[in-house]
Amino acid sequence: MTDETPGSGDTEGRRGQRRRERESAIIAAAIEEFQASGLTNARLDAIAARAGVAKGTLYLYFDGKEDLFKAAVRSLIHPAFEQMEQQVADFQGPTEDLLRLAIGQLYADVANRPEARELLRLLIAEGPRMPDLGDFYYREVASRGLATMRMIVWRGIALGEFRQSVAAEFPQFVVAPCVFSAIWELLFGPKHPLDPERYAAAHADFILAALRALPAAS
16 A cells, blocks of 8 residues: 555646746746846846746746756756767767767757857856856766767777777867857857858768778788
């Protein structure tokens, strides 16, 4: 026997769903307010108004603006990284195909996603005044992306598909064009947009040309 009354599980499920929906609405409102006012000048009452909740309700979910920024990063970017990490663990095909897949996902879920680009802009603009957020972004985003790319490069080397390369030590080389494209779109995109599909494909081609193992000498 259990202590639950009939329907209690459904009630808890509905409550949990409402909580998740409200939390998502607050995060979306925070991103809008950060975009309009910046991190430093964003106001919690403005975020609450955008989300359609009382200001006090925010504190039932988040401790303040920095906590909201971290939640936004986690909700937008973590699922993409978790999927990418699982793909690397499960992938059975050529490493070249895996690298193309990972680079494509970086563009689809990070560089070409306006909300994710906006978080990067905020971090670049205001990170020096909020160093804890820079540390957080490195730990939760940059280091995970670099670790995944390093694993892919080492996989290719171990299988004889890639040559020994500084990319194994500095995976920043592998992701740099993706970061550049996000910054380009932030600065010049409205007037001088990149072709996202062609650029991402060219990125993968460029990196693979540098990584492929040389033909064996005859």
